[in-house]
Amino acid sequence: MNRRIVLWAVLVAALSNCLIAVIDAPNNAQAATPRCPWVGSSAPVKTRVAQVMGAMALPQKIALLHGQLGSSYAGLTPAIAALCIPAMNFQDGPAGVGDGLTGVTQLPAPVAAAATWDPVAERHYGAVLGAEEAGKGTTVTLAPTVNLVRDPRWGRAFESTGEDPYLAGRTGAALIEGIQSQGELAQVKHLAAYNQETNRNTAADNAVVSTRALQELYLPAFGTAVKSAAVASVMCSYSTVNGTPACQNKLLQNAVLRDEFGFDGFVTSDWFATKSTVASANGGLDIEMPDGAYFGSALSAAVAAGTISMATIDNMVAGILTQMFGFGLFDRAPTGSPAQIVTNDAHVAVARSVAAEGTVLLKNKGNSLPITSAVRSIAVIGDDAADHPQYTGGGSASVRADYEVAPLLGIQRRAPAGTSVLFDPGVSATSAAATAARADVAVVFASKFEAEESDLSSIDLSASLNNLISAVAAANPNTIVVLNTGSAVTMPWIDGVAGVLEAWYPGQENGTAIAQVLFGDVNPSGHLPVTFPRSLADVPAQTLAQWPGVDGNVQYSEGLQVGYRWYDQQGIVPLFPFGYGLSYTKFAYSDLHLSPVNAGGSLTVAATVTNIGSRTGSDVAQLYIGAPAAVGEPPKQLKGYKRVTLSPGASTRVYFPLSLKDLAAWSTAANAFVTAPGSYDVWVGDSSRDLPLHTALTVASGRPGRTVSLTNPGPVDVAVGTGFGQQIVGSDSAGAALTYSASGLPAGVTVSGDGLLSGTALRAGTTTVTVTASDSSGAAGTTTFILTVNPAPAGGGRTGPVTGLAGLCLDVRGDSNVDTTAVEIFPCNGTNAQQWTPHSDGTLRALGKCLDAAAAGTRDGTRVQLYTCNGTGAQQWSVSGSALINVGSGLCLDVPAGLPAPGSQVQIYHCNGTAAQQWTLP
Known part of the structure; x- marks a missing residue:
């Protein structure tokens, strides 16, 4: 989507006096009222969604299903005050807050993030993007882009995550986790087969692509975004796929995205990519952007005519409201604005x-x-x-x-x-x-x-x-x-x-x-x-029919041979292969080992990596699998990677989990993924062409003896200090007992051995929770969902502003909860960046993190920052009169030089009783 198109559309709409009426002016999450019992409620998200929908008239439902022009953002769905429904603001983009806004961080292109092969770095990248979007008042971040680089001539290759579906999926998932950790809804894009700019959004851009190539190459990254990162929303593309525009494509949006991947969020069109009313609504599109050309009055008329059922409308609205509740949009006041400086x-x-x-x-x-x-x-x-x-x-x-x-x-x-x-x-x-x-x-x-x-x-x-x-x-x-x-x-x-x-x-x-x-x-x-x-x-697209297309059709006739798969299949030596990268040190690989395949169809591939050079450095160990020739797969495909950092002479063992499902190929006859029996090649090394370790894996049967499936609760929304329980139910195909574990749980919440998540969340934030259930044979299943912990409701606890010198408030700079963000004094504005909660452990918390003396400093002038809570004295504060004393240092929270300058970072300083050290807690 290009912002210039939207600005042009705004101008045309204004000149023709055809702007759609604003449903509601304020962009506020409302306090609970008798007419809005779903606000601030502890009821499950599904119950709250049903409550809202029961109160909605058709025009209000339609208002949620299309954008409105004239916003400061790339896209907007307006607030509906009568139902306490907040607005949603949509904003680019993949490499930082886009569309010309200033006061933001210009991140490296996403392809650079993909080149790290480092999920931790990618999550940090996403967290910065999410924090800055939130600081600008954005609700939905239009990122990441996980379309494959089918050809190096693609004009958007720089904002993608590479040519391989496994790498693109894992990178995209890490970026999504980072974005959504900041309370932002990520929107993964562009579903699907969007791999060139030439003729885009025209009838001349029909991607003629096999179901097998779609299932094995162009769709898996979206599946990873859903299954591993619980992405909130998906953007459908400008492409026409096998004769059907993507935004009305039932196969892509319903059969695959929802039925196969289990997506429970909403689908938004790329800007002006909607081509129809009835076909799009019935084909799985939920929100038209940036206006209501097809999903405004035309949608209402289609419902009246019976060509679109109320059940379809309700499903569309429910997907939107589910994510809005799940991310706490109804329960927290909006913060940020386009003019706010969010970089730091x-x-x-x-x-x-x-x-x-x-x-x-x-x-x-x-x-x-x-x-x-x-x-x-x-x-x-x-x-x-x-x-x-x-x-x-x-x-x-x-x-x-x-x-x-x-x-x-x-x-x-x-x-x-x-x-x-x-x-x-x-x-x-x-x-x-x-x-x-x-x-x-x-x-x-x-x-x-x-x-x-x-x-x-x-x-x-x-x-x-x-x-x-x-x-x-x-x-x-x-x-x-x-x-x-x-x-x-x-x-x-x-x-x-x-x-x-x-x-x-x-x-x-x-x-x-x-x-x-x-x-x-x-x-x-x-x-x-x-x-x-x-x-x-040498590239895979060898003909004009393949790139950029002939007679309106782009032939994906290379099939599965995209990127390194093509070069391997054709025996072409590239200049530099996929996965390649040198270091100022050297690494050696040894001791490849495969564990036995357990009853659940899983095994572990292990190898040793040694730094044989003279410098500390990092390498990326890569796992590739080659299927039996009869399956018709490319010679080898990436199935795992691990980034390791080693000092000279040091070694480490790397482990790659692998399942029989990972070996499956799409069967046209079965219309499903099938793992064929036979001998599979297993390679480990640090590029697709440098794989010194090799062995074979014999698969006697592609069907694991046991399978485990789990229920998915969808997004869960709770409040700080409020106890909750969420039961995850697993089913073992052999009827065996299951043991549960979980990752991503917020502090104060645990999982029991029978799958009950319970406890009292201690701090606000959004996290991706993955619950795993396994039986004694090793068979296991997972489910992933978003858990949002909102600040305690006003009046329901001690959360509120901390005021100091000249009535200024203690403030987290840029509304960012990235570690080491400065804490400053700033005019009181009621934002979450100024909502502090004293805890019984002596910490003072905002945005889910702790007030912290930088680097556990104990000297006068040590700066104070926001940092992940770690239980150290640097984060514990005692109250003495109106002073806040840092337990780790014995020094007082202080405004430097006693000057009430907005934006001044606070410090710790020897206690002196001056006004610069007088604070009022909530």
Whole structure:
């Protein structure tokens, strides 16, 4: 979706005086009233949904099913005051808060996050995105993009998560977990077979794709988003799939998404992607965006005519309300606004870390990197180094930063004292070569721009850039090339350079991050999420019929042979294979072992990884499986990965869980996934073409002896300090007893051996809970859902503002609960960032985390921050009169210099009885 289209539509609607009437002006979650008993209720979400729907008239239901133009956000469903239904604000995007809003963090492109192969880093990335969207007043974050990179010419490859469905699914799930941990509803996109910009949203973009390819390649990442991350919403795509527009495609939205994957949220159209009223409503679409061209009066008329049933309307509304209740939207006052500054140092640190961690070292001849103190002069070459660096891609994933660090500046700041940094803009290859010849090392920066709404005509850098790199390399054999691209590019100069780094679109911390890698402060550990071919002639889409299509049809005739699957099947050696990435150290793999397959059809693959180099570094151990030839699968497919960090000489054991279901292929005859008996190849290594460990797994029967299934409660909504119970019921196919465990439970909540989740949640927040039930044979099943813990209702506890000097409130900067976020004094505004709860353990909590003396400091001037509660004295506070004394240090919570300056970060300081240390608790 491109914001410019929406702005144009707003203008047209205003000029024609056709703006849809606002259902309700205020964007407020209402306090409980006799007319809204579902607000603040402890009843199950399903009960509350039924209560609201029982009070809704058809026009009110219709109002929830389409967007309204004229909002400050990319999309809006308006509030309905009569029913205490809050508005929902929809906003881009995958790489940070988009659509031109300022005061935000410009994160690296999502492809860089995918290149980390690090779920922890990806969750942090998502948490920053979710926190900043919430701070801007957004309800639904339009991210992540999990469409596969079918071809490197795709204009949105930079905002995707790679070419492999397993990697895309795991990366997408981690991003979703991060986003939704901030109380934001994530919207995974774009369902489905949306893999090019050419002819998009037109009749000429019909993806002709087999059911097998859909099921094995283009749909699994969405299934992972639902099953592993309990994603709240899905965006259907501009594509027509096998003759049916995606947003009215029953197979995609009903049969697969809901029936097969178990999705219980809502489906939103991409902006202006809705093509019909009756077919879309009956085909599984819930919300039309950005207006009601098809789901406004036309939807009401279709209900009156009987072409759409009230049962269908009710199902659409129920999916929306279920997520709104599940995420606590009815029970917490909205916070944030588009004008609010939401970036902060902690968020920028995440952006910088992901940019560095996602950088992939592709070549390092003679250990030319990292740059050492022996290097006395560095030539920095290229327009991308200083005047026009490539920070971000274009379209709805473009993000405006308040500042950006150019590579030249980052290198100048980091270069050791006495090392000269020369610069040439690269306008003249001759001049650049002369500059390079005067330096010990030359670093050339080169980019290729990608953007929504257009595809690339080639995967080559510009001729001038290729000539520039060749000229510099000829002048200086110690030439390093840093690429800022969104996907694969060719490298005709590869044999002449000493090193190559792929840094993607690294966001606002570009220069700082790349300098950390170049000088060895960060050991590169990124691995490619896409294959880099030697030329465009090698890519899977070999014909015009495949790309960009002929006569309105795009033939996905390559079938399952996408990305590395194609290169393996065809015996083509790529320039750099999928999963590839070097380090400044070296790793060895050994001792591959497979456990026996248990009665539940599960086993574990284990291997040892050893750092045999001289530096601490990280590697990504990758598991690939090859099916028996008769199954007709690609030669090998990614089925697991583990990122490990090891000091020199250290070893660790990595474990990959595997089940017979993971080996299944789609059977057209059975119309289902089937695991064939036979011998399966098992490989472990650190790229798809470097797999030193191999063994075979013999499968006698594809049907496990036992299966375990669990009920899913859907999203659960509770309040801080309120006891609750949620029973999860499991069923074992053999009737065996089950034992339950759970991950993601909030503090104060436990799971019993019989599947009862119970307790009293201690702090507010949103978490993804996974419950596992297993029997004595090893058969197991899981279910995943969202659990939202809302702040205690006003008047129902001691939650409220902490006021201090000049009546200013203790405030969490930027409404962010990311660890190390500054706590400041700020004008009181009633937001959640100023709602503090004193706990019996001596902590003072807001946004689900604790008031904390940074780094457990005990000196005057130690800054105070928000941090994950850990039970240390740095987070315990005692009350003495009006003073708050930090137990760990004995110092008082203090406003620096006694100056009531809004935005001033508070500190701890020796207790002195001044007004700067006087506080009023809730």
